[in-house]
Structure formats: structure tokens, C-alpha cells
Amino acid sequence: MSTTRARILAVALVAAAGATAALVVTTSSRGAKPPPRSVYLARARAICHEYGRRLDRIPPIQDPTLLGNVIEATDEALPVLKEQAARIRALTPPNELRTRIARFFTLTDRSIETLQAVREAAKNLDSNNVGTELIRFGEQSAAAKRVGSSIGYRC
Secondary structure: OOHHHHHHHHHHHHHHHHHHHHHHHHOOOOOOOOOOHHHHHHHHHHHHHHHHHHHHOOOOOOOOOOHHHHHHHHHHHHHHHHHHHHHHHOOOOOHHHHHHHHHHHHHHHHHHHHHHHHHHHHHOOOHHHHHHHHHHHHHHHHHHHHHHHHHOOOO
């Protein structure tokens, strides 16, 4: 895998973290009165910041043919991304953002599933699928990031 692809993966991991955070917001608790947009976004951004620091400590995948590194990176990143998503989903979003947040979380969930597929391919010593799935993960993460930006997330 080229350096460009490795950089795309690193960016995708960061984007996935942000996307996951936004996805969590969509399916938040149902009974609470929604906060104003500014309050909601401040809370979501705080969660993104907290988890972003944790994700930044995970070394990016430089060479997807080094399957041990792929497994190590995905083993570290997946629990953080899932936890971040859960924390943001626990927030009650403003009604006017619910549709976009739902779309964001759909895209985020797909990117996390694809990252899990990367991990499984690496565990099965399938370097071809590792590369293919990493590219797909990058595309999905970028799509989630675009929707997240339209919501006001800064993850």
C-alpha cells in the first residue's frame, strides 16, 4: 500500500471517530426535552475532543501488508470508536438536526463495520481484502465527515 493510501487510512480513522460520535447523537434518549442546538453541539464536541485525543495516540496504519500492525491498530481503534458513538448517541439532539444526525450515524455505523472487516481480513491473512476494505473505509468515513460537518460537528 502506498504512502498516500496510508495517509488516507489515518485521516479515515480520525473521520470515523467523528462520524461515530455524530452517529451516537441520532439515536439519543427519547424522553428528555431536546437542548438548544448550541448546547447539544457543545456536548457532542466535548465528547469528540475527548475521544479524538485517544484516537490520536493510536499509530496510523503505514503499511497494510504488515497485518500484525493492522490488527493492532484496529483492535485499539474499534473499541474507542464504538464507545464514542455510544456516548454521543446518549445525547438528546435538537429536533431540527435529527434527520441529518440519523444519516450521519448510518454512515458512521457502515464505516465501523468496514473497519471490523479490515480487522477480520487481517486476521485471516487476506492482505488483498485488507487494502480493499481500507479504501472503502476511507470513503465511508469521508462521507460521514461531510454530513457531520453540515450538522456542526468538529470531530
